Amino acid sequence: MSSNESTKLLWTAVGAAIAGAGVAVAVLKYSPARYSAPKDEEPSFPPLHQKRTSFIYENNASSSNSVIFPHNHEERMRRQITARAAVEEDNFMPRDSVTVRVPATSANMGPGYDTIGMAVDLWSEVTVERADTFEITAEGEGATEMPKDETNYMVIGCKAAFEAANKPLPILKYHVFSRVPFARGLGSSSAAIVAGIIAGLILAGHRLPCWGSEALLQIAAGIEGHPDNVAPVIYGGIQVGIHNGTRWVTERVPCPAGLQLVMFIPDFIGKTSDARSVLQPTISREDAAYNISRVAFLVHALCVGNLDNLKWGVEDRLHQPQRGGKLYKYLYPMIEAAENAGAACAYLSGAGPTVMAITAGASGDIFAQREKERSDLAVAKAMRQAAKEFGVQGQVVVTNVSNEGARVVKVVPPFSTGGITYRDNI
Ligand SMILES: Nc1ncnc2c1ncn2[C@@H]1O[C@H](COP(=O)(O)OP(=O)(O)OP(=O)(O)O)[C@@H](O)[C@H]1O
Ligand SMILES: N[C@@H](CCO)C(=O)O
Known part of the structure; x- marks a missing residue:
């Protein structure tokens, strides 16, 4: 150069x-x-x-x-x-009618009292529309038992949404087709709360901040008092939620593919308030350490997909022994029967009375799996047998974890307009 x-x-x-x-x-x-x-x-x-x-x-x-x-x-x-x-x-303009689907949820997962919860692939559908007279109609689970007045959680949720929108609550009529068992430890109250809030927000045409705020979670957990059911209703999957001193925060825990949920759902109602009243007000340092270790093990097992460790991960001393001892005598024998029959683990779902067993199948729908890969039938039979020995009537429902949370399935007038069509043409 x-x-x-x-x-x-x-x-x-x-x-x-x-x-x-x-x-x-x-x-x-x-x-x-x-x-x-x-x-x-x-x-x-x-x-x-x-x-x-x-x-x-x-x-x-x-x-x-x-x-x-x-x-x-x-x-x-x-x-x-x-x-x-x-x-x-x-x-985000006010609507006349909205239909929301919300999943069942299984809180605690053993040791994660008031903290961990999982969305269950079992859905209710709630429609709320503007009307001349207030009315609640229901079909399916809990149709006759649920309150038909303003104490219904769908109404409480809707009211909270209109308050957030700073608008007066209009006259509304509510219809629920419920597949979430009523007061059985599968989150029927949280499903109703979240459905009500989402419906209310859409009817009011109100938008909530989400990023770094998760206002929907704040309202729902504020009504329920803890996030273990409402977080998975909103976001799906397995959620671990805390209150950080200022607000509720929830994070998704990875869920291994192909888990099946085998639930023994007794015929009797178990109200959460009753199941909380049997708990001791204080616990020993030893029991606190026990539960900390189990929660850590549970989350680790889920994260790495080590299903062999789930049975240790769902152990608990905070609420299951008290509830099992005083309210649900069949609990521990049923857990043992389910695990002996091949379940990866079993625990009291939420505040009970349902017992949840988790079995490992291959991924894909149950009907696409080989018989050898499935233990749900053997587990279901073992749970029924244990129930029989205690004279407890009930049904076994087999389903999966839902990775998806609440979703809007119909809006009048619709979100979809000439140029843009949203899924399901909502
Ligand atoms: N729309 C509704 N659907 C279900 N329960 C409702 C509704 N509105 C009010 N409730 C009240 O909520 C209570 C049921 O909630 P509860 O917390 O006891 O059980 P759960 O939510 O089904 O179970 P868990 O919280 O243990 O998972 C009942 O006492 C019922 O009166
Ligand atoms: N964490 C709750 C679940 C039911 O809302 C309890 O065990 O009482």
């Missing part, structure tokens, strides 16, 4: 470096990538009448094409939300 050529190259390099630095300074100075909400401040959604596209980039609405640095995932999230909010804006 001649000295002329190398001088030229040197100047080109210097020029490029200066230009690059200039661009970088400009980007740093003007890019929304610099925008950050004050620490710990949650992004709040503007009232409906404001254009959502402007609230994030108020100072620079056209800057959405500027550079996002690789580490700036918060900025990326902001932009995604902005784009989505613009598309969805039309969907």
Whole structure:
């Protein structure tokens, strides 16, 4: 290379470096990538009448094409939300009628008292619509037992949604087709609460902040008092929830594929309030350590898919011994019978009286699995036999974990419009 050529190259390099630095300074100075909400401040959604596209980039609405640095995932999230909010804006107008599907849930999973819960593939469908007179009608599980007045959790949930929307509760009529066993330890109250809240929000045309806030979870857990049922109703799968001193937070625990749920559901009702009243007010340090170890084992077993460890992971000293001793004498014999028949584990579902056994099948629907891979029939028989020995009548239901939580299945007028069709044409 001649000295002329190398001088030229040197100047080109210097020029490029200066230009690059200039661009970088400009980007740093003007890019929304610099925008950050004050620490710990949650992004709040503007009232409906404001254009959502402007609230994030108020100072620079056209800057959405500027550079996002690789580490700036918060900025990326902001932009995604902005784009989505613009598309969805039309969907947040008041509606006349809405239908929501909500799953059953199995809380505690043994030691995770008031903390862990799993969505069960067994669904209720709740329709709420504007009407001239208040009415609740029900068919299916608990149709005759559930309250038909304002104490019904569907109404309480709806009311909370309209309060969040800062709107008066209109006259509504409710219909539920319930497949979630009523007051049996499978989360019938949480399913009703979440269905009511979601229906209310959609009827009111109200949007809740979700990212970093999960306002729906806050309202639902606030009504229920703990997140172990409401979190899996909302989000599906297996959830572990805490209150961090400020708000409820829940995280999904990975769920091994192909788990089958074999549930012995007694014919009698067991109210959670009654099942809580038999618990001791305090526990020993030894029992606390026991439960901590079991919860850790349970979550680890689920994370790594080690089903052999589940039977240790569901052990508990906080509530099952007391409830088994005072209310459900069949509990421990049934757990033993289920595990002896091949269940990976068994525990008291929620506050009872249902006993939940988990068996391992191959992935795919039960009917696509080889007989040899399934132990649900043997487990079901063993549970029925144990119940018989205690004179307890009931039914066995076999289903799966649901990875999906509550979903809206019908809206009037619909979300889908000429240009965009949402799933199920809702
Ligand atoms: N729509 C509703 N569906 C079911 N239960 C309702 C509803 N509205 C109010 N309730 C009341 O909730 C109670 C049932 O909830 P409870 O917490 O006792 O059981 P669960 O939610 O089925 O079981 P768990 O919480 O142990 O999983 C009943 O006393 C019932 O009166
Ligand atoms: N964690 C609750 C479950 C029922 O809501 C209990 O065991 O009482």
